[in-house]
Amino acid sequence: METETCYMCDSVSTSVEHVPPKCLFPTHKDSGANYRVNLITVPSCEKHNGEKSRDDEFLMVSIAGIIGNNSIGYQHYNGKIQRALKRTSYKLLDKVFLKKQMSRVGEENEFLDILWGTPDYTRLISCFEHIAMGIYRHHFGKRFQGELKPYLGFLHTNEQNLKAFKEWMQLKANKELENQPKYGSNQEVFYYQYTVPDKFGIYLVRLCFYDNVDVYVAHMPVTSEKPSMLAMELLNRGIKTYVHEDGKVFEFN
Ligand SMILES: [Zn+2]
Incomplete structure (x- = not known):
């Protein structure tokens, strides 16, 4: 078999990496539909695979809860992400926002909890650079x-x-x-x-x-x-x- 090189560097790949991270795609169990059809994967070396795994949950919490997302994003936020937040006693949020505050908007019985905050911009930028590198590798077949x-x-x-x-x-x-x-x-x-x-x-x-x-x-x-x-x-x-x-x-x- 031909050896492939990593999507981020010249090292030989040892595994595959999902771009964007798999956790952004709701499971069948959570959504009742299949949003994990033909997920994009690229070859990755050990170093770059390990680095990115740590960022996957960070990215998921950062973008799935954004106001204006479609119902799939909204459901995902209320299912998997709320479970992840509860599991970590909301410590996960401290990793996502450098400063944050929870506000409640709405009237009578219709409330919506909104999270305002200053995101970890540098880390977000790095996540999207990796996704862009992965998408390029997938689309053009080279680094x-x-x-x-x-x-x-x-x-x-x-x-x-x-x-x-x-x-x-x-x-x-x-x-x-x-x-x-x-x-x-x-x-x-x-x-x-x-x-x-x-x-x-x-x-x-x-x-x-x-x-x-x-x-x-x-x-x-x-x-x-x-x-x-x-x-x-x-x-x-x-x-x-x-x-x-x-x-x-x-x-x-
Ligand atoms: Zn690499």
Whole structure:
């Protein structure tokens, strides 16, 4: 048998890894339906498999409970995830949020407990980098070489500058993804799409969970030319920047 190399490094693979993690997909027992059809797996070395396993539960708790998810995400949150939280006496939540608070919204007998918090951003970014690497390996049959920049479209912010950036980014990404196929056998839980590379050789993958949690990961292959990213430069310098997109004007700073 031909030896395969890990989806993250050049080591020989010793196992397979689910991307995204299997625990995001509800079991038949929990959901009454099969959301584990043809789950995506990639070859992995021992080091990278072990590292990622620790992040799987963290990722599940971070994204399955997000408001706006479809009913599958919601059910999953109320079943498997609540069980996991209770089992760990809610200590698991401390690993997910750096700061958190529980709020109760609603009226009369219809209450909804909402968790607000500051997520462990660095750890989330690392999780989505790994998923993007895995999806690339699965889709193209080789390891991605270059730089990845995840953008977490599902995080909410009160900061005006970041809000405008998010709106602009989503409009732009959605336009580029409009006619691109959606891949994945359990699309209510997860699917992905790739954009066509731009003139610099840069493209995006969209990772979509529970019809709601969107993550865009920019891919800058080693062969790509880095664009000057004038708008980003201006943003970093704190100069008022206007970006025009589809007849709308977005103001930064
Ligand atoms: Zn590896």
